[in-house]
Amino acid sequence: MISVWFLIALFALMVLGWILWKTATRIDKLHRKVVAAKISLDQQLQRRAGAAIDLAVSGLLDPASALLIANEAYAIADSLDPIGEPEFAMELKGLSMARELGESELSSCLRQVFPDETAITDIRANPIGDELMYRLVSTWYRCELVRRFHNQAVADARALRRHWWVRVFHLAGHAELPETCELDDAMSPALAAAAVVRANREGAGENLCYPL
Amino acid sequence: MRIGLVSPYSFDTPGGVQFHIRDLAGELELRGHYVSVLAPAEEDTELPANYTSAGRAIPVKYNGSVARLCFGPRAAAKTKRWLEDNRFDVIHPHEPIVPSVAMLALWQTTTPVVATFHSAQLRSRALQIAFPMLRPSLEKIDARIAVSDDARRTIIEHLGGDAIVIPNGVSVANFSTATPQPQYSGVKYGGATPTIAFLGRLNEPRKGLDVLVKAVPQILQSYPDAKFFIAGKGDEGEAEAKANLGQYNAAVQFLGGLSDKEKAEFLKSVDIFVAPQTGGESFGIVLVEAMSAGAAVVASDMGAFRRVLDEGQAGWLFRTGNAEDLARTVISALSDNKLTFQKQLAATNWVGQFDWSNVASQIEAVYEMVIETKAATPPGDLADRVIQNVLERRLGANANLGANDD
Numbered sequence: 001m002i003s004v005w006f007l008i009a010l011f012a013l014m015v016l017g018w019i020l021w022k023t024a025t026r027i028d029k030l031h032r033k034v035v036a037a038k039i040s041l042d043q044q045l046q047r048r049a050g051a052a053i054d055l056a057v058s059g060l061l062d063p064a065s066a067l068l069i070a071n072e073a074y075a076i077a078d079s080l081d082p083i084g085e086p087e088f089a090m091e092l093k094g095l096s097m098a099r100e101l102g103e104s105e106l107s108s109c110l111r112q113v114f115p116d117e118t119a120i121t122d123i124r125a126n127p128i129g130d131e132l133m134y135r136l137v138s139t140w141y142r143c144e145l146v147r148r149f150h151n152q153a154v155a156d157a158r159a160l161r162r163h164w165w166v167r168v169f170h171l172a173g174h175a176e177l178p179e180t181c182e183l184d185d186a187m188s189p190a191l192a193a194a195a196v197v198r199a200n201r202e203g204a205g206e207n208l209c210y211p212l
Numbered sequence: 213m214r215i216g217l218v219s220p221y222s223f224d225t226p227g228g229v230q231f232h233i234r235d236l237a238g239e240l241e242l243r244g245h246y247v248s249v250l251a252p253a254e255e256d257t258e259l260p261a262n263y264t265s266a267g268r269a270i271p272v273k274y275n276g277s278v279a280r281l282c283f284g285p286r287a288a289a290k291t292k293r294w295l296e297d298n299r300f301d302v303i304h305p306h307e308p309i310v311p312s313v314a315m316l317a318l319w320q321t322t323t324p325v326v327a328t329f330h331s332a333q334l335r336s337r338a339l340q341i342a343f344p345m346l347r348p349s350l351e352k353i354d355a356r357i358a359v360s361d362d363a364r365r366t367i368i369e370h371l372g373g374d375a376i377v378i379p380n381g382v383s384v385a386n387f388s389t390a391t392p393q394p395q396y397s398g399v400k401y402g403g404a405t406p407t408i409a410f411l412g413r414l415n416e417p418r419k420g421l422d423v424l425v426k427a428v429p430q431i432l433q434s435y436p437d438a439k440f441f442i443a444g445k446g447d448e449g450e451a452e453a454k455a456n457l458g459q460y461n462a463a464v465q466f467l468g469g470l471s472d473k474e475k476a477e478f479l480k481s482v483d484i485f486v487a488p489q490t491g492g493e494s495f496g497i498v499l500v501e502a503m504s505a506g507a508a509v510v511a512s513d514m515g516a517f518r519r520v521l522d523e524g525q526a527g528w529l530f531r532t533g534n535a536e537d538l539a540r541t542v543i544s545a546l547s548d549n550k551l552t553f554q555k556q557l558a559a560t561n562w563v564g565q566f567d568w569s570n571v572a573s574q575i576e577a578v579y580e581m582v583i584e585t586k587a588a589t590p591p592g593d594l595a596d597r598v599i600q601n602v603l604e605r606r607l608g609a610n611a612n613l614g615a616n617d618d
Binding site for chain 1 (some may be wrong): 223347348351352353354355356372373374375376390577578580581582584585586587588590592593597598601
């Protein structure tokens with residue numbers, strides 16, 4: 001009789017263990033997703049800053065605007081986080097405060113330099129300006145995307161880690177609680193429209209229509 | 213890129229989600245990607261080369277209406293084989309919380325996932341119950357796309373988190389360059405009488421045909437020659453509308469279902485397109501199509517339509533479900549030529565953002581970023597990390613002991 005109960009208890013314990021292991025795996029996957037998104041966001045933001053510098057030094061902007069943009073973009077280069085380094089591979093904290101502020105300031109500076117469509121149209125009249133502008137808005141849009149991926153993964157991880165049984169059994173190990181990345185990456189309507197016009201000019205052509 | 217699109221609904225029946233997937237697949241192929249579409253299909257349906265059938269779709273009552281869904285072990289096995297055979301860089305299931313193929317693909321995949329949510333109605337008790345079971349699948353989604361602000365709000369409320377808004381695509385040129393047909397043409401193309409159009413499934417009350425039917429007498433009072441064209445399938449809805457119209461039947465013509473080409477020509481020809489839907493719309497693609505074709509759009513003022521019409525800048529809005537207000541709005545759209553022209557001009561600029569050339573670029577950017585992000589994922593799984601952790605602590609402890617010895 002005892003052995004039957006023992007077996008049942010053993011079985012229950014194994015099932016519990018399996019569930020806990022599965023949950024811990026899920027948390028680990030989400031943590032890795034957070035880290036991956038953060039690395040990707042860091043790269044994409046650097047690309048945006050690079051595109052902004054290219055535009056600033058192109059000679060197509062007035063010197064005041066060029067100086068302002070270059071100033072903000074180079075400030076970012078000084079506040080880079082050592083995200084790519086292997087020892088930070090599983091660091092779950094978001095970007096540093098200085099970096100977030102710097103990126104937000106670059107966004108706001110670019111919005112001020114290109115407040116409306118005319119400002120953008122002038123630059124894009126020049127083929128090089130068109131290319132540089134396109135690089136800026138397309139990297140910018142990708143920053144917006146990746147930041148959302150990152151914050152989604154953070155939200156998923158935090159939701160899972162909130163359960164009491166996750167906390168009681170320490171399923172997240174010693175990993176710190178992941179943090180969202182909060183920065184101002186909103187494009188002005190004029191800048192967002194610039195991405196649209198470029199896309200239209202590329203002309204993907206007519207749609208193939210399959211018979212339904 | 214190798215892209216796998218998954219449709220929860222069968223291509224044997226037309227629908228917004230299916231059209232979206234078909235057009236997206238076409239656009240992505242034009243851009244040089246490898247695209248494969250997995251969808252439910254009848255056994256005797258001939259599918260284009262890059263379409264794979266996941267099996268038959270079965271009519272199931274779900275969320276208050278009958279949907280044709282595909283599920284079960286055979287569908288799951290076919291989905292798995294499709295995933296394995298194609299080795300995708302990214303898969304893109306649509307409506308992943310509808311219990312059909314898209315959910316099965318999400319459940320079984322290990323590749324990066326972009327998921328599009330089309331619906332603005334998720335509320336269902338079954339979903340609440342099944343939610344904990346769906347969680348692990350939903351966590352696999354790397355990027356969520358909502359087709360409208362309304363669909364996004366639904367996601368935030370019911371699933372938590374956020375989504376990127378990328379609208380449904382329309383081939384604007386297909387509509388703007390369609391040839392006007394004399395039988396539908398109104399005053400815009402030199403006809404003698406104004407023409408007013410409706411397009412939608414006639415049997416579904418939420419499409420609002422009865423609102424238009426109730427407005428017909430009042431419109432005829434001001435424009436006795438006005439002609440109404442009702443396009444869309446649904447015998448019961450047609451019979452009911454005819455009964456309600458009574459003596460006004462002569463002014464209304466029922467056209468039945470239209471092909472894509474006929475639809476474009478129809479929308480191009482008519483003066484006014486009426487969208488009297490009473491609810492359950494998350495986007496309103498047909499409004500964009502009508503705007504692309506150059507018809508003046510008169511639509512219910514529900515959230516999704518307001519946004520598609522740029523808060524009324526690109527069309528006319530009336531109080532949802534209110535036939536009297538609809539009639540008044542149609543009459544002013546017909547009489548105030550200057551304002552109508554102004555709105556149509558605004559609409560022509562506004563629809564650019566919904567053109568496939570733009571929408572597909574945005575979706576492509578999402579694919580790129582999802583793949584790039586996945587590539588940055590730290591290697592190793594949980595077991596590796598636990599072992600590493602234990603080793604490090606052992607080593608750390610030894611190092612500490614060593615330090616104490618000194």
